[in-house]
Amino acid sequence: MTSAIRYRRDIDGLRALAILPVLLFHAHVPGFSGGYVGVDIFFVISGYLITGIIAREVDEGRFSLVRFYERRFRRIMPALSLMILAVLAAAAFLYLPGDLEGVPKSALAATLFASNLWFFTDTGYFSGGADVKPLLHTWSLAVEEQYYIGFPILLMLLARFAPRWRTMVVAGIAALSLAIAIAMQRDTSGFTFYLLPTRAWELFAGALLALGALPPLRSRWLRELVAWIGLAAVALAVIFYDRNTVFPGVTALAPVLGAAALIHAAPGTAIGRLLGWGPMVGVGLISYSLYLWHWPLIVFTEYATDLPLSGGTRVIVIGAALLAGTASWRFVERPFRDAQRMPARAIFRFTGGAMALLCLLSLGLVAMGGWPSRFAPQVLAQMAGQTDFAPSRKQCHDSYMRGARPCTLGANVPPDAMLWGDSHGVELAYALSLAARAQGRSLIERTTSSCPPVLGYDAKDPRCAAANRAAFDAIRADRGLKRIYLAAFWANGDFDDPGFVAKLDRTIAAIRAEGREVVLIGPVPPQPFDVPRHLAHLARAGHLAEAHGVDRTWVEARTVHLRALFARWQAKGVRLIDPIAALCATGRCAIEQAGRPLYFDSHHLSVAGAQLVTDAR
Template identity: 40%
Template sequence: MGLRPGARSMRSNPNGQPILTGYQPDIDGLRAVAVLAVILYHAGLVWIPGGFVGVDVFFVISGYVITRGLLREAAGGGIGLAAFYARRIRRILPALTATLAVTSLAAWWILLPPQFEDYAGSAAASALSVANLYFWRASGYFDAAALYRPLLHTWSLSVEEQFYLVLPVSLLLALRLRLRPLLWPFALAALLSLGLSLYAGRAAPTANFYLLPTRAWELLAGTLLAMAPPARTMPAPALRRIAGLAGLALILAPSLLYTEATPFPGAGALPPCLGTALLIRLGEGQGPRGAATRLLAAPPLVAIGLISYSAYLVHWPLIVLGRIALMRDFTTPETVAVIGATLLLAALSYRFIERPFRHPPSPARRMRPVFAGGLLATLVMAGLGWAGATSGGLPGRFPDFRLRPVAGSETWNHRTCFLFADQSWQAWDPEGCVRTRAKDGLVLLWGDSFAAHYVPGLIRHADRLPGRLVQYTAAGCRPVLGTNSHVLPHCRAFNDNALALIRRLGIRDVVLAARWGAQRDRALPERLRETVAQVMALGARIHVVGQSPEFPLDPAFLAYHQRRDPPEDAGRWRPVEGLHLNHALRAALPAGAAFVDPAAALCAGGTCPFARGETFFYADTGHLSSAGAALAVERFLEAGLFAPPRSAAALP
């Protein structure tokens, strides 16, 4: 909830302690830092791989501002729940409804039926403030599919709205029960939420990311800050400067150093949340400002902070729909243009939508029309979303589009040789996962689904393998030792067991394959090198298959867009960025380890085949079909997948 600019003053809270009223420009500066981190991260800038922590900064700010407003009301005579929710409707709903409406029109023109079906379901969930529940059930935040969901970012808005349903009632109840000191029950709730988040980080990581019970502690951190008594004395100017810079560092360091492999939220969210709380606290104080507070109060940051809500709303639909429309990643100039368009649209939204609804003339402040208008807008957007989802994505828009199944993953032996996130390595079947016969020796295929998708091809070319194929694969588990995955916590034990498996079965050849670029993990090449060295120390030969091509859309969508192209041009498309990672992986391998670059084996002229005639080589944006796996393995064998390793002297 925003605060109008004005003179700062003090008022007593229900505990008899003074509370601040008025406007803190440095809070808008913090909002700017948060929204810029998120936008730059979503735009794909590699130097800010942890920009997702901007959402956590927003959570702390929201908890603080909302609680401070409620305490101010309580000090002035009592909390009016109807008035509070009317303000929330005026603050949140107009810009959200406008964004949903414009995004839905664009999606109607751009998205093919399966894409629009998913979009429509998420639009209905966003309108009803349950988007976090929708995406929790549908995917993880860092999944490849998430890159093409235009409303994924609304999960955080739903978390906040759910918190706003609980906080005023809880605060009103605590006041009527005369609980003293007031912050203790909320501190207990924050500790319970943090403890649940730490537990869920391993037991239910996707739920941990999306759901209010495990995120509430971040919002409650702001609540506790608003309830805390003001400092009796201000720290010395030098100490204030150091504390301010430390607060900024606690936000900026995670933004620059965290990756999608960092366990998050839970303990990983503590630094940005503590840094935000520290900066807000420093901004409360009277007297000279420290450097960090002055920086955050600078007019350019304040200006971006004022439009941060609209900027957050519009940035992700622009990015996603732009990628889908272009059917490729943005170039650098296009990325700059998207960021600029985000800020421009946000400024227009703030000027012509947010401000008029947030601060209407006095006669328009009656609550009944606000509730009626909010209910109508919500029902209309939810109803339209429901209609789009239940119709199968309004297929009449593209009557000649057909989606047909593509063979591939049914050969992976799900839950036996390809383990799911809810399974431990003990579920793997040693006998059932020997996939080929009639040869001496064993070849271990170790990795994630991007290793499993080679299984049909390896079976097809079993006679050319140096031994029987043993499939050891698990969803999301890159074959790298010692790496924790907050999304898939079972991966560490799964990977550690691979060494025991190689030793126990006397495996002679090990093939490592994965979606190596799945997370922005700058330490990956070195971790792969260490893994390869440990496997080679067991006497096994190592064959690493690099990152395979991925496309911006499913092959059915690409084929539809190429339906009028000449036959010699159809069936090929430029892959998304990420294949350059193969150079770093190859360079990191120790002498004696073989490496196959799928891009070099499969692609030419900057494009890669995704189909030949009616035969699709991919089952989705990146997983090979059975036909694609057969082609890929054949090319890999020709490229020397199982050829004798070169000596160290022969390496470049």
């Protein structure tokens, strides 16, 4: 039997508990490093509420797919359509050509509820580039709508052919989805994060509650205990998870089961009264619109300022998001959800018209290819730095992960050197190969994303250790390799840990024990902005002469232990190529030279930058 679904203030309060951590996480507010789990809470709430409605109507013999999708369109499309339209307009005004190109493509995907599929192929949630994708957050809406394509039909079929097995079948599918999510939790492609098969169990968790899979808790003290445990599970995830947490998978159990516990046990408890508190309910009521508007406001603000939100700007943007969410709820959501003011036929006409308009606008912008005619040539010249990466990058990088042979660069002769590193090594390998070709030599490139050349390094992707072991074995097997270059994102903030430095120390010693020369390529100074974009913004404002990067002292403070290790090995005869010395000779690190950006993003050297560094050795 389904449990009766009636209005519960505490569930609106739970929506607030979902949206506020998401907002504060995206706004970089300290203490909310795991705020992204708010999306998982939304999934549980949605599964509970929508399943309760569908199952009750199916049981009563009055369920209609047409009426169901009418309600979904009323709830989703008006506010979503307005937000997408505003994003297209703002991006067309603000974005540089290379950044604009992806926006209409994502708008098209969001309009068709396929943005999770688009972003799965385009970017990771926490990877570089996400900060200029103002519709990235629509992936979760796509997951929900894809779920609701098949789920009502499943419940209808079960009611007709196997009514007694309904809960068990739903539980079995949920268990299968969870098992897939756990099995793939270390997958780095984005499949587990973005796609329905590994997210469905979170919606099913709420669905099972609505289907009465758990008996009601009669004891007051037990309800209080379960509610407190649920709140603690959610809070711990919000506070202690971060961008490095392997998620989703096992780690998603805490926020999902915590949300389910609150739905099941909170009524009549102290936690239930807290969730039913007026301000919590108020935020919960605007949570959908707030979710829609907060991310574009953050993305566009950070894009315009070339800085992450902080201080007063952060307060202003959070306030603007709350105002936009409130206005959208009051003047868009509520009128369209009123069947008296907006009958069903009008909703379907609106939805069809809005989707057609957004698709046409998106396709038009796609055809314009970034609309470069909006900008002066000097602006476009700086933005072109985003593509100044090694022509061999696509073919040669991550060769181990793709099961391909590593590339040999330079002259057509047996290699006498290898560059072993992470993605920072790609352009450095290419720059070194240009010099090698001129000398009639060649070198092997072995670079693996997010995988520094350190034996025993324990990364999120377990294949990193295998890739490093394969690189070292290749060094041992090829006596023709006389020189080994080591390159990585040493200044990323994590690699200066003494434990990591000790592993690097042992790796250098192991290579030298094989009789090979080691050349250390030191830390590349990371910048707080995308360098070509920042330079293009300065050129647009006529202030390109003011371009500069971070202070040298900041980079040096970030890499104290690593630089001490490098100096120690340099004293023993190991060669050092020092990007800090090459780029930061004046105290402020250079980010452009002769009109060319020295980076193609915030921390990867462009070909121009790599040549500057390697020529200065």
